[in-house]
Amino acid sequence: MKLLLISDLHYGLKQYDWALRVAPEFDAVIIAGDLLDNASHVDGRAQIVVVLKYLQRLSAMTTLMTCSGNHDLDAHNRDGEKTAKWLGQLRSMGIASDGDSVQAGDILFTICPWWDGSVSRAEVGQQLARDAERRKGKWAWVYHAPPTGSVTSWNGRRSYGDEALSQWIHEHRPDFVFSGHVHTAPFCDGGSWIDQIGSTWVFNAGFQIGPTPACVVVDTVEHAVLWFSTGRREYANLAVPSAKPAENGQLPAWFKVSDQTLDLAQG
Numbered sequence: 472m473k474l475l476l477i478s479d480l481h482y483g484l485k486q487y488d489w490a491l492r493v494a495p496e497f498d499a500v501i502i503a504g505d506l507l508d509n510a511s512h513v514d515g516r517a518q519i520v521v522v523l524k525y526l527q528r529l530s531a532m533t534t535l536m537t538c539s540g541n542h543d544l545d546a547h548n549r550d551g552e553k554t555a556k557w558l559g560q561l562r563s564m565g566i567a568s569d570g571d572s573v574q575a576g577d578i579l580f581t582i583c584p585w586w587d588g589s590v591s592r593a594e595v596g597q598q599l600a601r602d603a604e605r606r607k608g609k610w611a612w613v614y615h616a617p618p619t620g621s622v623t624s625w626n627g628r629r630s631y632g633d634e635a636l637s638q639w640i641h642e643h644r645p646d647f648v649f650s651g652h653v654h655t656a657p658f659c660d661g662g663s664w665i666d667q668i669g670s671t672w673v674f675n676a677g678f679q680i681g682p683t684p685a686c687v688v689v690d691t692v693e694h695a696v697l698w699f700s701t702g703r704r705e706y707a708n709l710a711v712p713s714a715k716p717a718e719n720g721q722l723p724a725w726f727k728v729s730d731q732t733l734d735l736a737q738g
Contacts (some may be wrong), residue, residue: 472576475645476504476676478615478651480710481542482511482518483708485682489705494532497688499575502526502650503676504540504585504615517543521568523648527564529727534575536567537647539585540615540652540665552588578646578691585615604644609691611647621666622669623675627659647672654678664698664705665690667713672696 476495480486485553494500501520506526507518511627539555546556561568568616571585581602602610616622616633625631631653640648650669657677664687666673676698677685685700694710705716 472498472578472689472691473499474649474689474691475500476503476674476689477501477569477684478676479505479544479654479678480541480684481507481508481678482513482522482570482632483680483684484521484525486494486684487522489683491525491528491532494529494535497533499534499536499614500529501649502535502537502624503613503649504538505542505651506537506540509542509544509576513587517684523560523564525555530564530566531659534567534573536571536573536582536613537578538582538613538615539569541585544585544587545675548591548592550588552586552591554587554591555584572605573596573604576691578611579606579608580611580613582613583615586635590639594607596635596639598661599643609647610643610645611649613683616652617650617656617666617673617675618648618668621668622661622663623651623656623666624652624675625659625662626655627662637668640668641664644669645671648674649680649687650675657700663716665696665707665716679683 476521499514506522538557543555544553546581548554567573571582573580574581581599583595586595614636617630618637619630619634620637621632653675654677656662656675664675664677674687676687678701688697696709698707698732707716
């Protein structure tokens with residue numbers, strides 16, 4: 472499978488347009504949270520209407536999976552904890568989101584909501600435990616925040632990761648965690664877009680302004696992963712434990728999505 476990870480679009484409509492252009496190149500597109508922007512001048516209800524239309528169009532082109540982030544919370548559950556109630560509309564569109572599990576190819580994807588307190592955190596733990604019983608092949612988690620202590624959660628001064636996620640990774644050992652949330656991790660000293668915790672690969676595409684999002688492309692057949700931003704690209708071999716990403720240089724021959732297609736050639 473060839474997977475595209477993007478995150479933290481924050482109601483950037485040009486970046487959603489870019490996703491529509493490249494989506495057919497991929498077997499699955501993962502948007503790992505913060506689809507909306509709670510600091511925008513556009514009313515949140517209007518943002519939801521527009522983003523739902525984008526997601527519906529994306530899902531017509533490829534398999535789409537998305538989880539909530541901290542900017543996506545629009546309601547409270549019965550325990551008073553914040554939740555992204557609007558994402559529940561995706562289920563009727565056939566789009567996998569918070570609380571769902573999807574088998575795509577040989578990978579079981581578990582899509583986790585942003586948790587806002589002890590009750591919703593416990594529900595995520597129960598969701599992961601249930602899917603741990605189901606896994607037969609590879610297992611991937613879509614989870615907005617990266618784990619605490621990981622270079623994917625480092626912003627140059629401190630870790631903004633999820634401690635519960637770190638514990639769940641050590642307990643269940645998924646193959647992949649697709650995340651976002653910490654915008655600067657791939658760009659700052661001591662941070663990165665990729666990490667390996669035990670046997671688990673963790674990815675955080677990061678955030679950049681402009682018409683194209685930073686993105687991670689994973690090819691599970693070739694065991695290779697690439698990260699693109701407008702100024703840099705790196706790739707790593709997932710078949711090599713603790714592989715260090717190589718910067719720029721010749722792209723692997725298997726990578727068929729051109730820089731021109733990704734709108735990153737000028738970088």
